[in-house]
Amino acid sequence: MDSRPYSIHDQVALRRLGNFAVAPDGSRAILCIATAVRGKNRLDTHLWSVKADGSGLRRLTRSAGSHNQPVFSPNGRTLYFLSGRPSGNRQVVRMSPDGGAPEPVTSSPIDVESFVLSRDGIRIAFSAMVFPGGPDTLTATAARNGTKGDKPSGGQIHDRLFVRHWDEWKTGRRRHIFVQAVTGGPSVDVMPAMEADAPSKPFGGREEYTFTPDGTAIVFTARDAGREEAWSTDLDLFMAPIDGSAPPRKLTTDNRATDTAPTFSPDGKSLAYLAADRPMNEADKQTVIVRDWPDGTPRRLTDHWDRSVETIDWSQDGRTLYATAEDLGQRGLFAISLADGSVTRVVGEGRVEHVAPLGESVFYSLDTMTRPADLYVVTGGAHRQLTHLNAGRLKAVALGEGEQFSFAGWNGETVFGHVLKPANFVPGRKYPIAFIVHGGPEGSMGNDWHYRWNPQVYAGAGYAVVFIDFHGSTGYGRAFTDSIRDDFGGKPLEDLQKGYAAALERYPFLDATRAAALGASYGGYMINLMAGVWNEPWKALVSHDGNLDERFAYFATEELWFPEWEHHGTPWDNPASYAKHNPIDHVDRWRVPMLVIHGALDYRVTDVEGLAVFTALQRRGVPSRLLYFHDENHWVTKPENSVLWHETVLEWLARWTGAGD
Secondary structure, eight states: OOEOOHHHHHHSSSSSEEEEEOOOSSSSEEEEEEETTTTTEEEEEEEEEEEHHHOOOOEEEOSSSSEEEEOOOOOOEEEEEEEEEESSSEEEEEEETEEEEEEEEEOSSOOOOOOEETTTTTTTEEEEEEOOSOOOHHHHHHHHOOOTOSSSSSOOOOOSSSSSSTTOOOSEEEEEEEEEEEEEEEEESSSOOOOSSOTTTTOOOGGGGEEEETSSSEEEEOOOOOGGGGOOOOEEEEEETTTTTTTOOOOOOOSSSSSEEEOOOOOOSSEEEOSSSSOOOTTTOOEEEEEEEETTEEEESSSTTTTEEEEEEEEETSEEEEEEEEEEEEEEEEEEEEEOEEEEEEESSSEEEEEEEEEEEEEEEETTTTTEEEEEEETTTTEEEEEOOTTHHHHTEEEEOOEEEEEOOGGGOOEEEEEEETTTTOOOOOEEEEEOOOOSSSSOOOOOOOOSSSSSHHHHHHHHHEEEOOOOSSSSSSHHHHTTOOOOSSEEEEEEHHHHHHHHHHHHHEEEEEEEEEEHHHHHOOOHHHHHHOTTTEEEEEEOOSSOOHHHHHHHHTTTTHHHHHHTTOOOOOTHHHTTOOOGGGGOOOOOOOOEETTTTSSSSSSHHHHHHHHHHHHTOOOOOEEEEOOOOOOOOOOHHHHHHHHHHHHHHHHHHOOOO
16 A cells, blocks of 8 residues: 655654754764744744664753754753744753753843854853944844834935845844853953954854864954945954954955855864855855964865865864765765865765764764755764654655766766656656756755755655756866856756756656746746746746846845856946846747746845746736745745645646646
8 A cells, every 4th residue: 555645744744953962972962853833834943862872862942932053061061052932032041961941141132143162161152133333232232123213214224235135134233243151241242343244144153153272262254345245255264352352353364255164173273164266156166274273374175176065073183074065966974184185975875964073973964865864973984873853754654766867968068967756656657747947056956855845745746856957056066066157048958958858768757748847046047048948848837036137136136246256247247148048038938837936035036026027927828826925035934834835836736737637
């Protein structure tokens, strides 16, 4: 008897493993596990404890809200973490690793966003959004938040970009770093006058700042670019004394591209960090840099390795850096020798997210296309799975089986893709196709478990899923990624066409008469382009947060370095590049039914683009529908919204492909 196919309702009910901390003695790990709160349209995160052998999994935190970012004290007797109820400020708290009632460490009048602990366990550094300048910025910010001052008007005046960023309007607040004793007392803003964010916005976290080994200063990442901030990727490392007695000093003065993720060796003698080489290229290769602390010459450790490192963690003996990097459709774990920079693959299949070396072991989280994330450990080359967080929930659920394939893409170069069979696959039967175009475009859709674009949802609905890592994707070397520049709709479209044809030839269960294409962000742009220049195969299209007009999109987006890098300049300097593969110029050929989705808080691809796509479809008489979220940004992350998103998409696909008939 067939198992029940996987659905979006299964996905929303899963436990989602986030970051974790391992006790100094290796006896246990504390896990952050998020779950949906029924009827509340939110995710709550709780801390769970599991023994190092995988036994004894139990929940430590009980109150509603999110509890995350666990950190052990140096002696392992105290657990620090962030805790915040839905209606209260988020603060750093502490409790016994065995559980109990948390007690506050910080008493900030505004939310604490992230924190790190000094090596001696005496101090914490934390980040919060404040209005820079003046004394006691935390209290002053709390007094100003939610008020208009003496002005009855709600208007805001801006003198430079950013006016808005990702999903928020800029109000003059900045993310700053504060230091205080773990026993309490005053908090010191170590960067009080800086008009910059540390950690960087919108996605920077505690990986972007750290105490110096002696605990007297903070090294942090920030973009201090003045009026050029909106078109600069010049993130630098700064150092500031913990008592605020001197302004921050820039450590990476020579590099005009990104420097980030500072981390000190266990003996305190070396600083490692990640650096890109080319200004304005947010997807540039990140190289591992190591320098003797404090005044050594930077040494480029991974120039010879054609992969971009995403995270780094020191081994306890200081001889190895454990790195994560995308690699041929996977996100692997690699060991990099400090002696000669040689790279050894530790985990090659699936997606490694969080890493914690301890002694001879390395703990890591891993997910694949067929398994949500769990905690693993590798010791001496032997890997063990420590948790099975969703085994019970997925026991009676059928998932599709995935396979990677390759083909000759643009210019005959090797390109990789994946095919996922429908759940409860029956040999000899043909299945409708869901052809997914990933975003970025400098990104990858490969062997991982995704909570927004999970191909298993489509496999569970009876579709065979095909997705291609076209030219421009990451994990295949710098030249492959760079090749999309000034060619948004050229090489990638050719790869998509050739990949689709190769999949049809290789997999006889694909039904080319019932195919639909979907994409978001760059994938949404590509869907809008395909609607005019490659619409023959498709019975239905889904465009989520995609540009219609590349030229106008430049003026409406917030991070200008992206289009200026991709198109070799501004629209007035290089108009031909913006016009080269512009979907708006092919609207006259739109004919395939399209579902359009957009979020009101999307300031990366503004909602005007989605509304314009829907307007064009309606005016041309093409069957179309608009799904609009007033409370989502570039992504759809809230559980109930995700259910509506998937149900609407699957209903649209079934209506035009006949899936389920």
